[in-house]
Amino acid sequence: MTSLPSLRFCVLAALAGPALLLALLAPAGFLGRPWSERWTGRLTRAALSASFAALLLAALLYGAGPRKPVVLSLGQWFSAAGGFSFDLLIDGWSLAFASLAVAICGVVSSFSFRYLHREPGFHRYFVLLVSFVVGLLLVAFAGSIEVLFAGWEILGLSSALLVAFFHERPAPVDNGLRVFAFYRAGDACMLAAAVLLHHWAGSGSLSLLFSGAGAGLSRLGPEHVAAIGVLLIAAAAAKSALLPFSTWLPRAMEGPTPSSAVYYGALSIHAGCFLLFRAAPLIDACATTRVLAAAAGASTAAYAALVARAQTDVKSRLCFSSLTQVGVIVVEIALGWRLLAFAHMTGNACLRLLQFLAAPNALHDLHQLENELGARVAAAHEPPKAAGAAVYLWALERGFLDGLIDRRLVAPAARLAGRLEALDRRLCREPWVSGGAGEP
């Protein structure tokens, strides 16, 4: 037990590194006096290296110790009625995921120092990347649903802002907004889960849900477990672009290449998997959630595998290839194969990261491959006759998800908003709302 305080210290240090860095970088950006490229680079390198070293040490200490999950409570807000607690949950999974995340972000930031050299948004990029690391670490170590929610929000916000990184063109901003809207749908589910958990269990502690064997779950009725489970699955689905949320994924490829790599190739896309992974006891405890998770994963995998076949640009092709495996990982989690799922997640993250970072190399790679083979790489095959042109069209148009969502969700919402606006105008007779039959 002597090692426990130092384990806690290491984890806190791992969190504090990026958080301090963010505190140094972000205000400078807001004040319009960003750090120089050189100093941004040095600080980021130092903070991420320190954080990674602390995590490795923590993992060593944890491995050498009794290997029991440790809850680290940082304080309480509103002690009455359960209140909001800031708890960190330290166990093997959280340490492993956090180390992976920090290592990958370190590699990507090293890539980005050179890739974004002389880019006007250099500093902004690193502020967003570091806030992403902070968000990921919070998600990894979340011991209460409040911490989880905070990390989740930071992830979503930094992600949407990076999609809209080149804000002088309209497309990135449009797509950033769309990504943000999908994330908000997931966040709403997460928030609902938090409220219900507080309401039913009287506490937001995730050790209730996440520490295995269903010991904590006994305080909740089966219908409560199912409700919270379904909400958490929805939150995870939005973040990991599972069906029916998959349509935002290709739209997120607007930012600089390394940001696409770290978010949609490697980490952000797996954040939903990690959530399900932590919530596995809850999924195990309830057949509905288990079936639902498996169905979401399997259908996503099938969908993405088909769609990936018809994509004609490198980044779309890659993101659907990655999504296929995300779907498979979710199925593995639903089946309870946690170790396999984790290994798979790590592998997918690393491979896709490499593929995304090298995406602009597609032509060079192809020439090299052709020269090695001494022949053209067989140009694409036509889809099997049985599937035919209709399936091809479906795959090319990404299952028409965008169109369906526009028609079934966006258009009714816009109509409703239009009616409300008209009502509003009739009631207030204010001329300040400029009219426009804008299609969103």
Next chain:
Amino acid sequence: MPAPALEAGGKETPEARLERLVDRVARVLPAQGPIGIFIHHNTLHAFESEDFERAVVAAAEALSCEPFLPEEEYRAEFRKGRILPRDVRWAVREESAAGADVAVLGRVTRLELRWRAAAYGIPDARGPALDWLLKETDVLRRPRPDVPPDARQAPLDEAGVAALWQACLSAAARAPSAAARAPAPAARHRDRLKAATGLDIDEWVHPVLIRYAGAYLDQGLARWALPGRARGLYACFLDLYSREWARHCGPWAEALPEALRRERDLGLSPAASLRGSLEALGVSEDEAERFLAATALALRGWAGMARQFERRPDRVPALPLPATLTEFLAVRLLLERVALAHAAGRLPGADANLSGLRERLGAAAPAAPAAPQPSGVERAWSLFHAAQLCGATAGELAGLSEAQAAALLGELESFGPLERRRALQAAYDRHLRARVCDALVAHAPARVPQNAAFQAVFCLDEREESFRRHLEELEPEAETFGAAGFYGVAMYYQGATDAHPRPLCPVALTPRHYVGEVKADPSDALVRWRRLSRRGSGRLGRLVRRLDGTFFGGFLATTVLAPVSILPLVARVVFPGLARRWFQTLPISREPATRLLLDRRPQAPPIGEFSGYTKEEMAGVVAGVLTGTGLAGRLAPLVIVAGHGSTSLNNPHESAHDCGACGGGRGGPNARAFAQMANDPAVRALLRARGLDVPGDTWFVGAQRNTCDNSVEFYDLERLPRSQEERFARVAKAFARARRREAHERCRRFEAFSGGPGAALAHVEARARDLAQPRPEYGHASNAFCVIGRRRRTRGLFLDRRAFLVSYDPSRDGGLATLEATLSAVVPVVAGISLEYYFSRVDPSGYGCATKLPHNVACLLGVMDGAQSDLRTGLPWQMVEIHEPVRLLLVVEARPESLERVLERLPEIKGLVDRRWLFAACLDPDSSALWLREAGGYRPWSPEAAPPSVAGDSAAWYAGRRDHLPIAELSRRG
């Protein structure tokens, strides 16, 4: 499908007329081919028949781009001294000719007013912005701080400034204002719809069109190909999107399948369908061209690529599919009709008939906003600044009559921001031109080494200038030459490890010869081992490529392969230099010996007409280069012939750094083939018969220089005669030292580098292998002029990698045939490079393809911005950011009458010079006189300032400086 062009009566069919129209429309589209072979060309080739200044403005309007840099950038150059007052005055005088000396404000002439307005600027402020400036800042209390010193007789106090402002206001109030020109209404329905309602149907149509065009044109990036592409772009589209599912493309696409089925049942040709669409949209024949041009330009990259498939199927990398611009436009208009019908259905008074839509929209929407007339205050504002710049007083302004005031204001309006930028660009061009002319006039021809130790021939590329200079500094007894880097060997070439042949020659030529490379000793164990390992790694690569998108394959790849991929990933990203050195130490990285199959063989070639060259043809090639460069008759015992290329990673524009004279390929094989030809005794015998003697002990060595990692590879050294070994050792040593020094000079441009020559070489080597490096090299950036003449006229000058250097000896070109051949081969290449850089720099996101960072390789044909966009053409910002957009100055060592005679024989090049797309000058072969070709005549150049002279070598001049450097005279010139 081919339709009969003539009707029964001998009249042209409407479809044929339409096709001709589409041909005209196609000229405004980007002419960039597939990106794997990047060929620099004039971005505005279609506008070349007009004067440069007018053409760029017309093109900017037609293409919604910028013709010149922003005014502020020129002004920054003015403050830096890169543009001098005399340059601006010269530019204004050129433009206004006789009108320059007309007085426009008291004693102030038009020349004075204009050059000051251009150089110091009149801040552009209108409406609320101007109100804010007047009310919230001290512009009306203090005089301008940047007034030229000669304009300020006595500094104005606060009351003086206020009085001047009042005088300007009253002068502006007295003069009647000119009528503003209303812009023509937009041609496309979409534009008017958007103006009237805010609905943008391009947002509906483009995603579908981009996905479809990408799917159709894809060269093998996707795993599934669009079924039945042989039917053509249009027929395939009708088949695919007439399926019921297509209505889910968006709420607007409800009627799409039905409309396409109707269209399909009509069985029209693409041109007939296009005509039908124009009719349905109510576009008359007179405005069809304008309408189609605007329609094509809405997705200009994709439309241009369809056109490239139609016109240059030979340049398509893998599958030359039958696609035409007519088909693309027909598809586009079918989609637009469906979208417009949907949008029109939501307008009040819904009407399915689209032919009158534009008029109805015009009636509903407020008239197109004409540029608002400048108000009195706005006019007074520009007058206020002009008065301060010229030192005019309130009293002078008050004394203006109504007509004089109107004339003055008209004068200011006629010299608005666009005209000021035009004048500034002329001044910007002129300053550099003046410095080049000054340096060439002042430069005393260098001593020519008698019995040179060795000679080295390089490509004319401006990146070779620095290498040649360093080589000469290291080896004063050596001589260097420049020639078009394909060395007369226009061939299809296939290296021993290449999967397919590719042309290596200027894009204007079509090779007839095929040359292959084979392993010298196929039975060698190393060769076998390498072949096996290459095949193995190729199969593995192909397997991963096939698998990784699929369900189970991806599972295997991510669980089994990924752990293996982590280490190389970290190594390559975090330590690119170190990783490269490790890989080099592996035994298999040594390349086995090869040889060229250069001699004529009877076998039919895989491409082209002949396998290999006959001795007679070889003699022709060798004679051409030796005479052209002036090498003939003075050959040293050892001649190095070096081509060049560039390798970089993660760079879709990699090929743009290769040799322009090899059509975007690497010129090493050409140099090697040339050396082999010149060493051939049979060829030498034929040359002797032509009167061109190659001394028996002269030996040629081919080489390739990598302009990115600064490596040099010599070819066929095993054939080097014993007698040459010592001499070659000296060459190799000089090259090895030159490449370190040259790397150091290049690195001065990279902010990430500081250090000495050794570190510089390591730095550029790492750069070439670095996945994270968007600027592996700066390529042709900063190219500015071209000197065609003997090296002695430039040897010893520091030209800062800005000069294309072509060797030409006027003393041995009595008939001017050599000059004609040189100009016709060189000018198209260098003008293409210069103009492409100009346009990509003045409008990086309009003519260029903006920043590389979000680029996404599409269809193996080009890049898109981010997830989905138009295909982006031109050069990325990272390639042009340090470029100075100037027009090329072509200096030819010849008498003016000789150059004029040659230009008469080359009308295309003469046209470019006449219309100022590039400038020409003559350097007298026998004296230091220089003439600039201006408005058809030759004006002798009178030097303005001597170039700086530097005690020492190149490093003494460039050390510690990152900016463009003035041309300097080096005392240690080699």
